[in-house]
Amino acid sequence: xxxxxxxxxxxxxxxxxxxxxxxxxxxxxxxxxxxxxxxxxxxxxxxxxxxxxxxxxxxxxxxxxxxxxxxxxxxxxxxxxxxxxxxxxxxxxxxxxxxxxxxxxxxxxxxxxxxxxxxxxxxxxxxxxxxxxxxxxxxxxxxxxxxxxxxxxxxxxxxxxxxxxxxxxxxxxxxxxxxxxxxxxxxxxxxxxxxxxxxxxxxxxxxxxxxxxxxxxxxxxxxxxxxxxxxxxxxxxxxxxxxxxxxxxxxxxxxxxxxxxxxxxxxxxxxxxxxxxxxxxxxxxxxxxxxxxxxxxxxxxxxxxxxxxxxxxxxxxxxxxxxxxxxxxxxxxxxxxxxxxxxxxxxxxxxxxxxxxxxxxxxxxxxxxxxxxxxxxxxxxxxxxxxxxxxxxxxxxxxxxxxxxxxxxxxxxxxxxxxxxxxxxxxxxxxxxxxxxxxxxxxxxxxxxx
Ligand code: PLP
Numbered sequence: 001x002x003x004x005x006x007x008x009x010x011x012x013x014x015x016x017x018x019x020x021x022x023x024x025x026x027x028x029x030x031x032x033x034x035x036x037x038x039x040x041x042x043x044x045x046x047x048x049x050x051x052x053x054x055x056x057x058x059x060x061x062x063x064x065x066x067x068x069x070x071x072x073x074x075x076x077x078x079x080x081x082x083x084x085x086x087x088x089x090x091x092x093x094x095x096x097x098x099x100x101x102x103x104x105x106x107x108x109x110x111x112x113x114x115x116x117x118x119x120x121x122x123x124x125x126x127x128x129x130x131x132x133x134x135x136x137x138x139x140x141x142x143x144x145x146x147x148x149x150x151x152x153x154x155x156x157x158x159x160x161x162x163x164x165x166x167x168x169x170x171x172x173x174x175x176x177x178x179x180x181x182x183x184x185x186x187x188x189x190x191x192x193x194x195x196x197x198x199x200x201x202x203x204x205x206x207x208x209x210x211x212x213x214x215x216x217x218x219x220x221x222x223x224x225x226x227x228x229x230x231x232x233x234x235x236x237x238x239x240x241x242x243x244x245x246x247x248x249x250x251x252x253x254x255x256x257x258x259x260x261x262x263x264x265x266x267x268x269x270x271x272x273x274x275x276x277x278x279x280x281x282x283x284x285x286x287x288x289x290x291x292x293x294x295x296x297x298x299x300x301x302x303x304x305x306x307x308x309x310x311x312x313x314x315x316x317x318x319x320x321x322x323x324x325x326x327x328x329x330x331x332x333x334x335x336x337x338x339x340x341x342x343x344x345x346x347x348x349x350x351x352x353x354x355x356x357x358x359x360x361x362x363x364x365x366x367x368x369x370x371x372x373x374x375x376x377x378x379x380x381x382x383x384x385x386x387x388x389x390x391x392x393x394x395x396x397x398x399x400x401x402x403x404x405x406x407x408x409x410x411x412x413x414x415x416x417x418x419x420x421x422x423x424x425x426x427x428x429x430x431x432x433x434x435x436x437x438x439x440x441x442x443x444x445x446x447x448x449x450x
Pocket of ligand 1: 121122125127156157158231235236264265266267293
């Protein structure tokens with residue numbers, strides 16, 4: 001490739017001085033991006049500014065990961081201080097104190113009994129780690145036959161081979177068949193426009209869909225099944241909210257058959273639902289939980305798995321000097337990420353931010369449901385401090401309607417997330433009533449004309 005002569009990361013970087021010829025962008029229409037560039041050159045508080053001067057409210061808190069807003073002074077200070085103190089230390093056989101402190105803090109926020117935290121760098125790695133823990137746990141207990149996993153249609157669990165195997169999104173899977181995990185089944189998704197369109201919060205229809213798990217167990221026999229993995233509410237695929245009683249039913253069936261239940265809390269963890277985790281919000285305790293994103297406010301990448309003490313204890317056998325779980329990453333428990341995580345969780349507690357998310361949940365619910373009846377809106381959904389509007393697709397061009405609205409909204413000062421034909425929001429926890437009002441006004445204005 002020709003050497004790049006493009007400008008570096010200066011605060012004044014613009015599409016005219018920044019080459020777009022080298023970066024292969026993830027989950028992006030790369031050719032479209034080149035003709036419609038959107039480069040964020042400043043992020044401060046709840047707003048981002050683009051190189052062309054447009055400024056927009058960050059309706060999705062980055063990518064569900066910056067609930068404290070951008071450039072928070074305490075986080076800036078933490079990054080600087082930590083870089084000067086311990087910027088890196090190997091994670092194997094030695095450790096940094098911040099990772100241990102953060103693990104304790106996270107365990108303190110998790111449901112009782114979920115005491116052990118394994119750190120990764122992303123949600124995808126967290127998911128693959130959780131699947132490996134589940135499989136190894138059964139083997140250690142003498143049930144090596146338990147290797148199968150059960151995910152859910154429309155589930156998103158990142159892009160590792162484990163994650164796409166248990167995930168339920170055709171486009172993410174179709175290029176990679178045969179997938180690396182051979183024994184995977186999928187529960188039906190719980191989204192049904194006929195039965196639940198425009199439901200506020202949790203639908204009352206659909207708990208029976210969990211009973212499909214009994215059918216799958218009968219087919220394979222429980223002795224072959226390691227774990228079921230679901231998101232408490234599915235965020236990336238357009239805010240699909242679990243029916244009342246659905247997660248409880250999954251829990252009962254898993255317990256009955258000795259199958260581990262994994263909640264992928266990469267989006268629901270750390271307050272998005274107004275509770276520490278989705279587990280507490282929906283009153284169901286899984287055996288393993290994944291997290292990522294909000295734990296560091298997106299400032300430094302980090303993810304992880306929280307395990308029940310009993311699962312951890314199962315690994316703690318064999319000679320004391322021997323490694324109990326042959327798994328880990330160079331950057332597991334990275335001191336920069338751990339220090340930022342500690343500050344984030346302190347701020348959430350000191351400033352009552354999770355409580356604040358809970359208080360704003362009904363505000364976003366009311367505001368978004370006021371859009372019912374506007375042209376081309378098929379459904380409106382909400383969970384905690386997040387909401388989505390599902391739009392009628394343009395015939396033969398799925399996704400284009402939401403993309404057009406997403407583009408037009410930036411001109412109106414709103415940065416939404418377009419996923420398929422759904423527009424989603426999950427604003428910073430300090431969002432005001434007026435800011436929520438402006439999001440909804442923008443959607444109202446644009447659906448009437450686009
Ligand atoms: N799991 C869930 C539920 C997610 O929503 C995501 C990302 O959105 C992931 C896993 C993957 O996380 P990452 O992109 O950090 O790998």
